[in-house]
Amino acid sequence: MKKTLTEIHFSKNDRLFVLGDSIDHGRFGFDVLLYLLKTLPDAGYHVTVMMGNHEQMWSELASDGKTDEEQLSNAIGTIDIYEGAPPNGWQYSIENWKKLSVTDRQFLLTEMNNNFGQPEQLIEKIGNKWVVLSHSAKMSLSYEKEKTKDLFWEHLPGDSFERRNSVAKAVGVPNTDVQVFVGHVSGFLFGKHRNYICLDNTIVNGTLEQFEAVPVKIYCLEQEKFLG
Template identity: 30%
Template sequence: MIYVMSDLHGCYDKYKQMLEKIKFNKDDTLYVLGDSIDRGDDGIKILLDMMKRPNVVPMLGNHEYMAYSVLKKFNVEITANNYNSHLDAEAIEMYENWMFNGGLTTSQDFAKLDKTTRDSIMEYLGEFELYEELELNGKTFVLVHGGLVDFEEDKDLGEYDIHDIIWGRCDYARQYYKDKYLVTGHTPTYNIDENYKGKIYRQNNHIAIDCGAVFGGTLGCICLDTLEEFYV
């Protein structure tokens, strides 16, 4: 079975409970649609678990993007040659922006890791997918974290701007593809329609799966084979 969840935001316990609930096993595939880290306590713990699982496909959210951009600059050995140059104004601004967006727990826990583990996390973050298109039982699913800004039906997914995909939001009142489902996280479903508080939003060929786990909502997960929804 193929499952999708999103916006774990450090909610490690909910993530583990969900894997148990769906009886996730080696024949299944799980797409994690970005924002696994930040805001909640255990983003690094989630990444370390995901890394060990070859059948978990990590996808890029704006939070991984911020973390990766900053940590690339910070995860260097300070030497006589770079001590006053490894953090330029741009790096410091990116760091402040990341902290403003809930990056503190991730950066603190990252700093506690040994160099080998830090390097493997950096390598892992560098491999996150920006988009996926899946065909299953005659249905096509397009998976992105945020949205498809400046959408055009015929546009190749590779033509969208990375920032638009990870920071953009969909217009959920509008149907994008005629014959494809657009699966997104990033926008908690209660912000789309308050009747969907804590629930996956499925309207207009949208499947919005961020149920606000870290904001006191639920963690939602959908099985793309059956469209069955799961909550913890």
């Protein structure tokens, strides 16, 4: 992650948006969160971290208990039930979690239980365009009607302009001035569409020609280069 931020020349003039699922995908997920939530902001960088379903699951798992000792014991006990093969990448996260200080664990739990201080969905104006940022989205609903589970858990359905139309109507602009970005699930499951960009792994083998609202440059972590 640090190498990528250097490669894209991330500076204090930029804004970094993280669309969830920062944990459970490797051995340092909570170190990543601490870096995003504390280290970078304390150094004057602008970072917005959003909740994903993995953070939601972990906050529920690791909050069970009145003290840090009880919470840690209960989390370990729950994961041990799976006998070495826990789901959702928890085998990585529990080892990372145990190595954190009590202060860091409580800080992260407080942040996760508070959705990192962010709404589940952000609508931001960038230049003269509008972007909608969320971990996921139930595209068949307008953005006002979505509930938390629709943003953390729902897989994206087929091509639908309802989301973009809904946001465009709310902010009073043409729908071509709105671009939706989501994470959570691979676009391979539903194809590529102009009305939203899936930032899971669709971009690795996709093209950027269909993204009409916001000029986009995608940096691919696996290929370590910009696409488009």
